[in-house]
Amino acid sequence: MKKIQMVDLKGQYEQIKERVDSSILDVISSAAFINGPEVHSFQKELEEYLDVKHVIPCANGTDALQIAMMGLGLKPGDEVITADFTFAATVEVIALLQLTPVLVDVEKDSFNIDPDAIRKAITPNTKAIVPVHLFGQAANMDEIMSIAKEHDLYVIEDNAQGIGGSYKFNNGKVAKTGTIGHVSSTSFFPSKNLGCYGDGGAIFTNDDDLAHTIRGIVNHGMYKRYHHDVVGVNSRLDSIQATVLRAKLPNLDTYNDARRSAARKYNKAFEGIKNIITPRVKGNNCETQENIICDTCNCHVFHQYTLRVENVDRDALVKYLNDQGIPCGVYYPIPLHNQKAYQDDRYDESNFTITNQLVKEVISLPMHTELDEEQINFITKNVIDFVTK
Numbered sequence: 001m002k003k004i005q006m007v008d009l010k011g012q013y014e015q016i017k018e019r020v021d022s023s024i025l026d027v028i029s030s031a032a033f034i035n036g037p038e039v040h041s042f043q044k045e046l047e048e049y050l051d052v053k054h055v056i057p058c059a060n061g062t063d064a065l066q067i068a069m070m071g072l073g074l075k076p077g078d079e080v081i082t083a084d085f086t087f088a089a090t091v092e093v094i095a096l097l098q099l100t101p102v103l104v105d106v107e108k109d110s111f112n113i114d115p116d117a118i119r120k121a122i123t124p125n126t127k128a129i130v131p132v133h134l135f136g137q138a139a140n141m142d143e144i145m146s147i148a149k150e151h152d153l154y155v156i157e158d159n160a161q162g163i164g165g166s167y168k169f170n171n172g173k174v175a176k177t178g179t180i181g182h183v184s185s186t187s188f189f190p191s192k193n194l195g196c197y198g199d200g201g202a203i204f205t206n207d208d209d210l211a212h213t214i215r216g217i218v219n220h221g222m223y224k225r226y227h228h229d230v231v232g233v234n235s236r237l238d239s240i241q242a243t244v245l246r247a248k249l250p251n252l253d254t255y256n257d258a259r260r261s262a263a264r265k266y267n268k269a270f271e272g273i274k275n276i277i278t279p280r281v282k283g284n285n286c287e288t289q290e291n292i293i294c295d296t297c298n299c300h301v302f303h304q305y306t307l308r309v310e311n312v313d314r315d316a317l318v319k320y321l322n323d324q325g326i327p328c329g330v331y332y333p334i335p336l337h338n339q340k341a342y343q344d345d346r347y348d349e350s351n352f353t354i355t356n357q358l359v360k361e362v363i364s365l366p367m368h369t370e371l372d373e374e375q376i377n378f379i380t381k382n383v384i385d386f387v388t389k
């Protein structure tokens with residue numbers, strides 16, 4: 001059996017090696033390292049793939065979120081509601097811009113921000129909601145967009161883990177994640193579903209004026225050379241990363257299919273095993289009604305395959321798997337509202353019952369495009385051995 005890895009970037013590279021190697025060499029010999037034609041072509045291709053009017057490439061997914069918020073003109077003291085259960089980048093940029101992060105609880109089954117919790121957290125100072133499509137499954141965008149409309153709030157989708165996924169609205173309409181809110185961000189960090197060979201990110205929007213504002217912000221606030229109209233940042237995608245992304249983008253759907261196929265095999269192996277709760281794919285947005293990972297839609301792109309374990313010592317399970325040569329992860333072990341940097345006296349523990357529970361129960365198994373049947377069987381056997389012993 002091949003050594004099991006949490007993320008296998010090498011196997012994926014082998015399949016696109018020729019194109020990647022030659023196009024990287026082309027970039028080097030063209031010497032158009034920044035804002036070269038490769039970046040422009042990638043931008044166009046991603047706009048087409050997502051069916052969104054504007055893609056603005058930038059340096060990483062954290063910058064993308066920050067720039068999206070700057071572009072919307074959010075001001076210090078404005079409150080921004082986001083999930084307590086996500087990667088810290090989401091709340092970090094809110095705090096960095098001196099906006100006020102308002103963390104709220106998530107849903108136990110989807111791990112995504114809970115619309116009822118958003119409603120309860122709205123005050124006259126609330127200006128935006130940041131749903132994160134956690135682990136590759138879209139948040140409840142029907143509810144979130146309707147709350148935003150009712151209260152005149154911006155929606156900024158953090159799509160770092162959801163690229164290539166779709167959301168099916170209650171009315172049957174389908175849209176790619178990252179094209180639903182007013183503006184969205186994504187990350188091309190190597191381990192993401194569409195990853196480059198360094199850092200990279202992008203902002204998406206259908207709003208022409210906002211796109212124009214953001215294009216200036218990513219480039220020192222310049223709309224005309226050496227005329228700095230707004231305070232900007234330096235955040236660019238370089239041509240070498242763009243050329244890698246151009247090689248991978250045509251395969252993104254196939255990559256996500258491979259992830260879903262691995263998830264389906266995991267689910268099947270864990271069926272009926274006591275104390276293991278497999279990830280819930282929300283039926284209302286899917287062709288199928290129940291917790292089935294269907295072939296016909298893209299409702300989950302499995303950036304992570306995350307189980308919950310009940311009545312099991314999760315940390316002991318992690319250690320046991322590691323000892324068998326199976327890497328795994330705990331995303332995320334501490335709720336953001338309990339992180340030193342983001343503690344706030346206004347938070348009441350009783351409002352975070354789900355996150356407080358999830359941090360003790362979640363475990364993410366190896367998930368990437370190169371997992372084979374033998375590896376999955378070995379992983380599931382060991383998980384089952386431990387929880388049923």
Ligand SMILES: *Cc1c(COP(=O)(O)O)cnc(C)c1O
Pocket residue numbers: 060061062063086087089090132158160161186187188189199200201
């Ligand atoms: C990875 C990630 C980010 C940050 O992206 P970087 O490119 O690493 O800056 C932001 N939000 C979420 C949910 C992420 O998973």
